[in-house]
Amino acid sequence: MRLRSLLRWLPFKRFRHPPPVVAVVRLSGIIGAMGPFHRGLALSTLAATLERAFKLDGVKAVALAINSPGGSAVQSALIARRIRALATEHKLPVFAFAEDVAASGGYWLATAADEIFADEASIVGSIGVISAGFGFPELLQRWGIERRVYTAGESKNGLDPFLPERADEVRHLKQLQADVHEAFRRHVRERRAGKLKAAEDDLFNGRFWSGRTALGLGLIDGLGDLRATMQQRFGDKVRLQLVGESRRWWQRRLGLPGVSARAHEVDHIVGAALAAIEERSCWSRYGL
Template identity: 55%
Template structure:
């Protein structure tokens, strides 16, 4: 067959890091950073396959969905098979990306799953009371201060956020069931609790198709002479962000400079927390 000829080229996309979040040296995965690379990967070669390597603890549900949809739209349009390979983790939003694959593989020790939704924060109302600080909040719209960390937690706020989480969770579950139809080997009560598993256990549950790495699998499918062609994402980085920051262009510190870096530090802490949930 023509695609078994020597020098078959398989485009490889790498989705690495938190989804939607930005860290000081590496902007997070988003449709903005990934779209052009995804389109290039599906145009790059006549080989009827695109490989995607994922190493992500999750993040934004919206960005996960947008990237997933773009991959599936192009796969259907170009009639190409998508092979996904999980590295350290394809968890939460990372697994959402993984189910864009027609076949999913992982290392036996990869972390896979975490099909759930989480929201976390802190409550500081007692701390500011102890410090003698008075909190003043003015809103137009009675729910505008929902989950304000400096106000006492309200039952109606918790109910509202849980309802929102359930909507997002239901959408996530629907995508997994649709993409893994006929392959899932456990009940909803086990698969969709937010739990995560090793790659080997994920095979047993039907969340992935096998244990393999991208190079070995592509050689198995397309021969020893297959070439893997990385397609880099437009991730920018610290220097490009500095060039684009308002402080760098003379518009002052309040919208850039120190405050932009403060935001980056917070994002880095949040990203580190995502990885830490999985012991990575």
């Protein structure tokens, strides 16, 4: 009894009753490959981070900090599916927080959460599919350049920017877009079942909205930032632990960056201009 009384007064209370932990995973940037000089969000680079987030000691929930204008539909689906699988396996709630943008594939990622929050000025939505390019059918002729393309399969060079556009090729592209769009719509219907407050023609037409309007449409569950919302849910003592890519022990010891960090450095040195142009074209659609 004396030992038990002594332990009650010792400063070990925080070890006996540790604060709840919320793992924070940042999903920031373009989704999918961004070319040889810039790496976007992809399951291959996020899988280990997500696994660690759901396995943290004392973790009570996982929070996704999302700032993405979208990108690859396939990678959006793969990442969202992995998040749901881990949430089910570990029986943990997932919260998503839109920062500047959670649009297109960025919103697809957000719907992997059980609840979605945003700032009132965040850009949310853009549930659609886009394909953009340029056509130069007269440029070669003007400069006297002969283009030589040989294929096995009459549609192998479909939508070639140096050839006149063909109606059958455009129809094929639009059908492909319709298939991807329906997959996106189906995912949103399932994840936001009973919460959507507008007609599908209004919600799924590719338009994007402010966070405040998105709340009224049922695309998100509330307005708020990550820290304040998690404190409301789990108390003021909640510990927010950012989970990122890990480094080997000797890299941590010497203060060296991990492989991903070194690659990121090289990316900026070698291809900063190209990456900036590619990425800017995605962000600029949302006025950012």
